[in-house]
Amino acid sequence: MTRWIDNAVFWHLYPLGFVDAPQHAEADVRHRLVHIVDWLDYAVVMGASGLLLGPVFASSTHGYDTIDHFRIDPRLGDDGDFDQLISEARPRGLQVVLDGVFNHVGRDFPLLRAALENGPTCVEAGWFRWLGREDSAGEPDYATFEGHRALVTLNHGSPDVIAYVTRVMNHWLDRGASGWRLDAAYAVPRPFWKTVLSDVRRNHPDAYIFGEVIHGDYKGIVADTGVDAVTQYELWKAIWSAINDGNLFELQWALERHNGFLEHFQPLTFVGNHDVTRLASRLTDELHIAHALALLLTIGGTPTIYAGDEQAFRGIKENRAGGDDAIRPAFPATPEQLAPFGWPTYRLHQQLIGLRRRHPWLFKARSRKIHLTKREAVWAMEAGDNSLLVALNLNDRETILPAPGGGDVLAGAAEVRKAYPDRAISVRLAPHGWAVLGPSRHT
The missing domain is CATH 2.60.40.1180 (Golgi alpha-mannosidase II)
Known part of the structure; x- marks a missing residue:
């Protein structure tokens, strides 16, 4: 039986930027998710069969500092807006995959606030990893994600954390989502994912779940955790680097590695996403966008198009506060308001996605x-x-x-x-x- 993911092409967007939400939390609900609904036909006409959404849950700033996994971010809307997005996407043949940030939470996560107030021996403290010292402000110090104080690492050995993440994933799948991207999956102990996903699979055997893994043992992570796939950063880097350097031997090496992965799983493939410099800015010659795209849409795996790349958007990621703004821009009210120079690239995407849809076996090629x-x-x-x-x-x-x-x-x-x-x-x-x-x- 063919699974829906076998023929999927995702349109990946970062909702908070896409709808031009403010960078900090709002108390009042603003119904901005409808802005995405207005773009669904655009995605379908391009050839997409899935929406890969960045964070949509309540957070303090950029979405990856979650404070409530059961609540739609008020800057985006509420449950009704989410239900409308699902109900509009499904008849168009679009499956919706959500971004789950389960390695860490934001500083305003209620249980962390309680733990900081009551001390590392309180019940809530068991959700986090304490370092047995105080920070420079005299506060109990805790483990963080890559040194970011606002991103507090969860204690993945805690039964409460295991039960919580399992409940969150099942809740939104019950509500109509078709799968999950697991943010920073590489930073979480593999047995945690194995336990959580075993339960999720019992309830939702058709859910597509993949992990963000930048480098490392792709095959081993898939085998040990139970995810369907991981992000293929090796191939992403090889495509633009080999083209820029005029060294296709580098790409050949990555393709041979990719063939090996395909023996075990279908990687999530891409030439752009919300964390990296735009392809049109990364390539030294925009003529080579077609070369990169021809590869993406004929190799095995599950291809993903980052919203805006199909219009040759430009944007450079910078390692500073606000350094992601250029690659996560707001979109106009309708596709008709896009600049005219991007449409030839959109038509190129249509052509190559159409080719892939006519040759569905390419997902395992x-x-x-x-x-x-x-x-x-x-x-x-x-x-x-x-x-x-x-x-x-x-x-x-x-x-x-x-x-x-x-x-x-x-x-x-x-x-x-x-x-x-x-x-x-x-x-x-x-x-x-x-x-x-x-x-x-x-x-």
Whole structure:
């Protein structure tokens, strides 16, 4: 039986930025989630079949300092607004996946406030990890996420924390969500996830759950925790870095690693997200957006498009307070208000997502190298008896590449050359050209 996730393409957005919510908590409920509803048709027309939402739960600032996992952030709305989003998304074929921040909580999390008031020996203190000393302000010191005092690490060995996270995940799945992104999953002990997800799976066997993992033992984390997938940061980095450096050998190394992961799970793949510099800003030549996207949408895994990348938005992440603002901008009221220069990139996304939807086997496709130099490559993307060819030319000159078994050009632009009337053997690409070829109908 085909699972919905096997053919999913996510449109990933950061809600607080998308709807232009203020950067700090509001007491009054503001019904801004409807702004996302107004963009659902835009996502569908692009080809998306899922919405991957950043944090939507009550927090003090950016959403990752959660203070109540059972409450929609008042800056976004309330339960009714969430229910409306689900009810509008589902008929359009859009599954909604939520962002769960369960490694840490914000300083205003009520149980932390109680623990700080009553001391590390109180009942509430068992939810957190205390360091047995006082900080510079004379307050009991606690473990934090990567040194951020406002992000307080939970005690994942506590039965209360295990029960709480399990209850949160089941609650929103019961309410209509289709899955979870587990923020900072790499920082949480693997047995914690195994315990929590075993219970969640009993109640929601079809839920899609993946973990944010930047580097490390991808395969081991999947096996030990029970997540369906992890974020493929290795491939993200290799795509833009290899293109910028004109060193496709780096990309080939990452693709071989990716093939190994595909033996065990389908990674969550991307060329942009809410934590990294925009692809259009990262690449030294925007012509190469097409090269990156052709790879993303023909390799195995579950591809994700970060909202705005489909319009070639620019934005650089900076390591400072407010350094994420440029990559998490507000969107206009309607798609019609977008700048005109972004629509060619949107149409490119439509073309390549459409190709992927017509070849649903690509979610498990392995790459096989056919031709490789520093600046040109041909790969066969294969699964069973199915195959497509992806050809890239990073050179400033025209090039002719081998294309054994290649047939019609399905995307991009190329001239297919044939040694025999019925068999293509090479493809001519313009400078900085690319193409995806279907198999020859005669092979």
